[in-house]
Amino acid sequence: MSTLPEAASVRASPEPAPAGTASLPVESEAIAFDIRNFSLWYGQRQALQDVTIQIPARKVTAIIGPSGCGKSTFLRALNRMHELTPGTRLEGSLRHFGSDLYGPGVEAVAIRRRVGMVFQKSNPFPTMSIKENVLVGLRLNGVRDKAVLQERLEKSLHMAALWDEVKDYLNKPGTSLSGGQQQRLCIARSLAVQPETLLMDEPCSALDPLATAKIEELIQTLREAYTVVIVTHNMQQAARCSDRTAFFYMGRLIEFGNTRNMFTNPGNPQTEAYVSGRFG
Amino acid sequence: MKSTLVTGVLVVCALAVITPLFLVLYFLLVNGWSSIDWNFFTQLPKPTGETGGGMANAIVGTITLLTMASLVGVPLGVFGGIYLAEYGSDIANDWLRFAADVLNGVPSIVWGMVVYLMLVVPFKTFSAYAGGVALGLMMVPLVMRTTEEVLVLVPQSYREAALALGVARWKVIMVIVVRTALKGIATGVIVALARIAGETAPLLFTALGNTFWSHNLKEPISALPLQIFAYAISPYDDWHRQAWAGALVLMALILALNITVRVLSRDRNKTH
């Protein structure tokens, strides 16, 4: 009788994961933004209608929707940047880790130190070096201690995956970097003031695919320490980077859920039509 | 055929514009160059009738007056420009710009008369202070408008980026926006200086002029335009000669200022 070859060592069986669960929203999960019945008007035009959403902490939440659906407006309301446009009016409540962002006596400046923002087109300050750019937020808020500044400089540039590329050139002008590097510099600049939350308004739309990939990887790393909310018009990017996705249309929140489900089995037919590219 | 004719006409017009500048420089050089010597820059004017001497005090006086004018004109003009660009309501700002434009058109002699009433009569003396203030006030509308224009050119994205870092608005404006526009603001200031450097009328009622060194800003002070005027209308040939020299030096000063402006502007274009 010929002997049978012995079976390879049997590996442990997998946790049988039922299809499509990944991370279901858990009641005990920390909430970064608790938003209820939030509406916003630019003069007579209503840009956001009755939005209610709980954005979880230390996760990446993507906001998708066609042009003009209010996603950028919504993002800017999260750190009161919409106040730069005169004539805006809002209703409803918006809480950040429990504190009312629009309460009486709450200053926008204080909010923005906790909720940072990165913009679509990278904008390092042209008169400043790389080092000065990263530290400008700290310096203008009165931080003088050189040890603290140096530590934050290194930490932020490491977090933005830029340290290795610029560590020997910290005194070169911020504008001497490539587009993707400039955007990472802007991210480092925002991280240096140590916000709890980082908002990103289509951060990759002006970048080439390689630079985009680097920033997408960076976003996934940031998740461990920060809450990230990212507006994107690229569905695949939302699928790659985020844990939760919110779909906005015509100023309303249509659907909000786990990214895995939103792109494989959305609940709302409008969501399905949008992610399939049938409109917008 | 027609296009050649039009081109020809345009070329002639362009030459017609440039020609006076060359004429000015030519006459100044022909008449004044021979009188430029070490004495001219180091000696005081001689008493009436005597030959020789120089315009040392006038040159120093002009520089002094321009410095004092800057102390008045730059802060008022720059902050006024900042206000127009960054603050204020649309209606208030419109009126402010209108006022600035009107002020720009006020005849320089009127400025002199006003400052005479403000600073000469109460103190019962002509002074360098009065001259500086008069020139400075003339600078203000120019500096204000150019500052505003340059600030408006700073992209909004820089303001937003700085605000998003949690920096107070006034700091954003002073540190980020103004710093970005600094070259443009400096350019505006220098243009204004070049404009007032040759003003004579306001100084007639304020600085008055001085044949000696001024040791005190509360005293009358000499200035190139004043000295040139005094010499030019005199009957003495020697003084006429010196007047030409003075005019040449003044023109050189203004040219130097304008060239500085050019150099600054070119640098700005390169880095962007």
Next chain:
Amino acid sequence: MTHYAEEMNQLKESLLAMASHAEAALTRSMRALVERDDPLAQAVIDDDNIIDQFEVEIDDIAIHLLAKAPVATDLRLTTVAMKISQNLERVGDSAVTIARRAIELNTEQQLKAYIDLPRMATMALEMLRDSISAFINREPDKARAVIRRDTEVDNLNRQLHRELSSFMVERPANITRCLNLMVISKCLERIADHATNVAEDVVYLYEAVDIRHSGQKTHEDKDPGS
């Protein structure tokens, strides 16, 4: 390693784990047959749900990866992973059938010494091992070699089929046992076919060439299953 690369890796590792379970199922079912070990055969039947779970998990991972729009090799890997998992699941099912037949055979006397079946099983197992190894180690040529060996297994199956048929005609008392043995032989031939499918998928993955149905190997018409 980027997060994306880690997810691709997770897919590969799940496939490898599933493959080792499938290989083990085959080995154990054959041992249960040869050593007439009922409890072992039952264990194979019970453990099949582990392999099924793997298929569900791998398909789930692959679908969610597809939403991220992978391209080139990543895209082929994602689709190939789903196919390989399906083939491995079928291998598990075939092993279960062998185990069931073994239990039935053990209720009667052993007909004769098992020589050919273990030989077929060894060949099928090695084909499976080699195609998985070609997958891990990026060896499309090794995969092509696997495909060529399928003919031998097919021939063995046909030969066994003839032998058992004549056995059944000689002594009707043997019929039940012979039929069970024929089913087992068919299962082994099926397993070899699944190994061949995996090998074809490996060639597609690494060479982007679809060699299915291209006449590079012959296929028996599939008999109705057991």
